[in-house]
Amino acid sequence: MFRQETKPRAGGCGNSERRRGIIRGSTKVWYSIYMKIYITGVSGTGKISLSRELIARGINAVDLDEISHWENKETGDTTGWEPGSSDEWMESHIWVCDLIKLKEVLSKAENAVALGHASNQDEYLPLFDKTFVLSCSPETSLSD
Numbered sequence: 001m002f003r004q005e006t007k008p009r010a011g012g013c014g015n016s017e018r019r020r021g022i023i024r025g026s027t028k029v030w031y032s033i034y035m036k037i038y039i040t041g042v043s044g045t046g047k048i049s050l051s052r053e054l055i056a057r058g059i060n061a062v063d064l065d066e067i068s069h070w071e072n073k074e075t076g077d078t079t080g081w082e083p084g085s086s087d088e089w090m091e092s093h094i095w096v097c098d099l100i101k102l103k104e105v106l107s108k109a110e111n112a113v114a115l116g117h118a119s120n121q122d123e124y125l126p127l128f129d130k131t132f133v134l135s136c137s138p139e140t141s142l143s144d
């Protein structure tokens with residue numbers, strides 16, 4: 001038996017989502033009609049290419065690089081990155097996704113895909129229903 005109800009979305013986006021329930025015996029299994037998907041992976045695995053293709057197909061996708069910034073580990077100040085930054089600079093800064101902007105992007109659409117990675121990933125993982133990790137062989141990633 002199918003039943004459609006509104007259940008609060010886990011992850012703190014404040015949305016309600018429609019879910020379809022199937023009753024099997026005394027157990028109800030919920031299937032989400034809407035999804036928030038997170039796709040991550042190391043550099044060179046195709047996240048940006050995939051983001052462009054999803055957008056071209058009309059899918060609400062966001063590259064996390066567009067809503068992330070460099071932050072000083074000690075002060076928390078937002079800083080810019082310059083090509084050729086020293087190893088010391090890299091060790092004293094982290095790449096951070098702006099959680100407020102991410103929640104705003106996710107709340108604008110029932111289905112959304114976010115692609116990328118940032119050092120505060122543990123803070124935004126609960127916003128997503130599914131996570132996929134892209135990988136490739138070392139030979140492929142070094143061939144560029």
